[in-house]
Amino acid sequence: MMALCDRLERLSNAFGPSGRERDVRALLRAGIAELADRIEVDALGNLIAYKTGADPEPRLRVMLSAHMDEVGFMITEIQKSGLLKFQPVGGLDPRMLPAKRLVIGDARIPGVIGAPPPHLQSAKQASQPPRGSGGQPVELDDLAIDIGAESDKEAEAKVKVGDYGVFATQFTVLSRDSSWPTVRGKAFDDRVGCAMLVALLAERYPVDLVVVFTVQEEVGLRGARVAAYRVEPDAAISLEGTICDDLPRPPDVDLTPVTRLGAGPALTLMDRRLVSHPGLLKLLRDTAEAEGIAIQYKAPGLGGADSGAIHLTRAGVPATVVAVPCRYIHSPASILNLNDMENSVRLMAAALRRIGREHLERAG
């Protein structure tokens, strides 16, 4: 548990927006050097680790993936005033951006997204919303990053157009209670998956295992697609940090949360990009039952993961997703329960020991 937590901490604090995953890759590459039989980095930057199976040939080739990239920012303009205009990299809700801290560029320059003082809201903004409605939202166009530069010249000495940024959030342990160990940090989507893959690589399974740490998931599942083409797996499972929505809600509203914290690994039935392969779902259900691991099902139709691209590769690949619920993903920080993470690793390791050709049958 502590090893998982430590690895998650280092991965969470690392800088890795889509397209600039190099620091995360370096951290992971060092972490798996002793665990894999062979390691490759492909043209897009995916990190691919091969571990040959213990069974005699022919063996199944199972691909596990987790994405290294996180949502972030790209500098699009350096203004005369020294402020930096930006665009989100991946899906970010502009409503949560005012007054947030970032680090920018390879030199990790600290900056903040300014929030206009509430006292100085324009008449339009101030008059429109009735009290309690929260007022007019700040639009992306109104926001800029302040790094303390007084002029474009001063800013350009430190930052250039095209530099990437990420939230400056530091990993924090919230609860060490063994029945409810929680942590907070950025980029749990999907450094939680990366940390779990490293843990899974420690063991040699009957099947050939190919672990892929992908790039550019947040901008369209780009890395997983080419990695799956290269690997040609017989089956693929993506490990994710997924939406968790277990805030109490009014009794007249649909009461099904997407996932709940602490309720175990979340299996995907269907999301926006994938209908899970029934044989693999059965494998995971049967494994969970045999191992006594509580699981939950993610509410259908929400989000998407690398498996969405992988299952459409070449002539098609049986695929599914196993996810750790993360409250507040795609925000400066998320909260997860380490027990969910540990149980996801246990579930996946047991599934890798158990998987056979029968699990690739749709009738399975």
Added chain:
Amino acid sequence: MDKAGIGQLLRQLVAIDGPSGVEALVASLVADLARDVATETRVDALGNVIALRRGAANPPGRILLAAHMDEIGLIVTRVEDSFLHVHEVGGLDPRALLGQEVTVYPTGPRTGQTFEVSETLKVFMDGKGLPGYIGGRPPHLTAAENRDRVIPLGDLRVDLGLPRAILESGLVQVGDRVAVRGPYTELLGGRVVSKALDNRASVAAMLGALGYLAAMQHSWDVYAVATVQEEIGLRGAITSAFEIAPDVAIAIDVTFGATPGLNNAETVAMDKGPAIGWGPNLHPGVVSALRKAADAHEIPYVVEPLPGDSGTDAWAIQVAREGIPTGLTSIPIRYMHSATELVVLADIDRTARLLATFIGRLDDAFLASLPEEV
């Protein structure tokens, strides 16, 4: 004092939380920091820290410096499952609260609980509070017509990540305080970002001024007061101005620093020194003396026109007792009332120097000169 010295002071001052009404932790820090540069320090009934630095044996007058040490924050209104409902204390903008880290100060029972109090919890409960995070429903799940609306504070929750049992045991009580988290971070150009620069930047300037005065001659007695509850109605200034009954007072606060996108007429230039307030709230003789002191020592400043309520402790102090000639110096900051307020350290130091210089120049004749200037 130099910029680094001011930075050191400020770094310590913003590391402590003090939402309006519960400023005790900040108060004890301010009292500690004032000890070396004050003749005596005390804390009054409302929690104001009063640091007196004596002048001449027969001081011709007493001056009150007032810088509020409270900060905007939140108050717990309901505990539901493992989440907290909160209401604002002071003018926090809900637009900047989604995705914000906070610190919760629980006051509920901490002993005899059924759960195991972990090491982390002990550390945080030892006066440091618990780490929390302000979250809301994921945007994917918000009804389309609400997706572009600001989420009102009433729909946001503080998440401590703690087991439900701990919260059900009453650890966090309705009425407990929540402070916004926003650590001191250095940016380019001697600029610093932090929460609570409103108004710890001014507390740093006030303490810095006492430091400068320690190396100077001054005949007047100086009462440097770190006031409480400014953000919710200038309350600490009301009682401390009465109590001290000063001959002259200067409030030290922050003002809106020039920011691209904001109207220049409503803001003050950054890195051009403190703003000396001018308007009905401020005594013309005090304003004039502040400007002369700055001019004499080549301390840069700008004049900030304030046609009515200055929105600072000066507003309350001016009408204490039979009326007090009051001045105002303001440090420009960007992004006021957010967790990422931004200041130029040099402006804080310039404010400290201006205050010390002004006080050093106060003499026997100053009070007599004031009536002519009104």
